[in-house]
Amino acid sequence: MKNDEEKPLGFDEVDVNHLFELLHHNSDWVWEVNAQGRYTWVSEVVTELLGFTPQEVIGKTPFDFMPPGEAERVGQTFGEIVAAKRSFSGLVNRNRRADGRIVVLETSGIPLFGPDGELRGYRGVDRNISTLGERVLQLETIYDTTPVALCMIDRAGRLVMSNKAMMRLLNHTDEPASELQVSTVMPDCWSQFETDFTLADKGWDIPSSEVTWLDRCYYTQPVPVRDASENVVGLSVTWVDITRRSQAEQKLADANKVLQQYAQHDHLTGLFNRRKMDECLIEEITHTLQKRIPLSVCLADIDFFKHYNDTFGHQAGDDCLRTVAKTLLSSRLRSDDNVSRYGGEEFLVILPHTDKAGAVTVAERLRENIHALRLPHSASATGYLTISIGVATLNSDQTCPEDRPLHMIASGLIHHADTALYAAKNQGRNRVVAAPDDDQRDAPAHPPTQ
Structure with missing residues (x-):
């Protein structure tokens, strides 16, 4: 069946032509994928964004239009989303157009379920953010690959964001960050973060601190994250491994103790x-x-x-x-x-x-x-x-x-x-x-x- 003859999942015949008119002439690319991640319907905006006709896109996956490294990165993130059967938004990704040029899209979507409750696929939109998106992706790359552990913790103690160094710190490299509860994984640290939330709510500065985790010593600096209403919704925490420095300080303290012993x-x-x-x-x-x-x-x-x-x-x-x-x-x-x-x-x-x-x-x-x-x-x-x-x-x-x-x-x-x-x-x-x-x-x- 041709793309313009197919109907998006969940829509009735009523006003379907009017709906298609809206979808095909929107600035955003609207699409649906099945449970295997293959496009089953796309609006004609895809031609403007990617240079491919809807018929050339149907049956393919979003990752077929991404450079290999990008496909691997986004595929891993999307796999976590599908496994959790949750909606998502603001997923920034690079795509290669038919003419070879790169376009940066921001993807959002919601899960679609059948009468039996099984996941049937996703419906979503892609927006062209090439002007800003490349900068966002660069910042994301810096954030993810920096050797310093970085994370964001929400008020419920959930690890909302974390880079690779943070996951190595937690020794959870194979587990999605969103499934980790700091209050469970690091209970001693969580009690300190609760105090930090209290200080942030009062508008006070949050002091840095030194914590020990899995026989390593870290310097931590929490910074409050606020929403549009200036409410504190999380803490952005930097973790710097100072184990060697701590060990050197301990050796120096031991040496000073020996010197004091000799002096006294x-x-x-x-x-x-x-x-x-x-x-x-x-x-x-x-x-x-x-x-x-x-x-x-x-x-x-x-x-x-x-x-x-x-x-x-x-x-x-x-x-x-x-x-x-x-x-x-x-x-x-x-x-x-x-x-x-x-x-x-x-x-x-x-x-x-x-x-x-x-x-x-x-x-x-x-x-x-x-x-x-x-x-x-x-x-x-x-x-x-x-x-x-x-x-x-x-x-x-x-x-x-x-x-x-x-x-x-x-x-x-x-x-x-x-x-x-x-x-x-x-x-x-x-x-x-x-x-x-x-x-x-x-x-x-x-x-x-x-």
């Missing part, structure tokens, strides 16, 4: 070093003066350590320092107590919230634990390694001039502990001596004898 700890014993000890002592003195609570320090020194080094060698001396440090740390100290290597064979123990009596008790336990190691030392009166300890306390009832620098108070406290340590050495070593409560002299420290 003694390389031989692993205890806090003198620099960190100064910081901790200043901090604890600040708390003491603010909260009116006592603070004590214990300055411990290994007895006759030079003789120990000369007798057993410096390697044994280093092992001895490490053993003493480990023993001091394991002497049932509290979590906020601080043990540091003050220098050489001296160790400082900072005891927050501790008065003189409590500090002496702790110091005696430290001394006993070192003696219990039973490390042979011929210069010691006991025949074993021992330590002497000086104790000093900053009491809560002591007043300090408001203009006195904290580091001066810290220096004075250690000076009193050093003076008590000197006394312990002079009294025979292997003992604990506490500085008197009223001992506030600022005389130079006495270097303790070995």
Whole structure:
């Protein structure tokens, strides 16, 4: 049957001639295809658009008039539409005319169903948008092929649009984007997008964020998409893979942590070093003066350590320092107590919230634990390694001039502990001596004898 004698599906005989007159002289090309996608009826406008007569078009598919690459691209999209049995609009596509020139059409269509509910085909229109269409197709190509993942998410959490990079990100390269629910596939991200919708509704800027998905780290930047009435209908989201940068930052953080470890700890014993000890002592003195609570320090020194080094060698001396440090740390100290290597064979123990009596008790336990190691030392009166300890306390009832620098108070406290340590050495070593409560002299420290 000739094209002008066939009637579009679903039309009655009434006014059919008038209808054909409208269709054949319209600016848009009207057509129908069957369930296999082959043209069963086309208006005569096709000759103006493609240069083919209706009889040359009937029985062919739309993809027969497209360049191969375009036919593959549009065919995949149209296959998704047919599978969903839904209407569509704004499908931009390139077509090759009979004279070889390219024309860009915008296609829209609706599904046609038989009495049994089965899909019988599609009825639609094509409009020539060559002037604008080439630009649209170029933008679509850029959007689809850019290595950065791009997508649009509607308010229901449906992935309305996505490029190839986005589908690879989601690991759904074979599944139509329109069938994906972000709220289901990426529930953690969806909760953030819901917050972004709220911000967009209020007219506020949406901040960027970093998210982790399938062991990759992404920088995301959502931008609100509005309709003609300025209502927010979706979010256009850019996903930039920053996994390498994140890994590099983590390596840098780990390196900084190691450097900080070196900067704050003694390389031989692993205890806090003198620099960190100064910081901790200043901090604890600040708390003491603010909260009116006592603070004590214990300055411990290994007895006759030079003789120990000369007798057993410096390697044994280093092992001895490490053993003493480990023993001091394991002497049932509290979590906020601080043990540091003050220098050489001296160790400082900072005891927050501790008065003189409590500090002496702790110091005696430290001394006993070192003696219990039973490390042979011929210069010691006991025949074993021992330590002497000086104790000093900053009491809560002591007043300090408001203009006195904290580091001066810290220096004075250690000076009193050093003076008590000197006394312990002079009294025979292997003992604990506490500085008197009223001992506030600022005389130079006495270097303790070995």
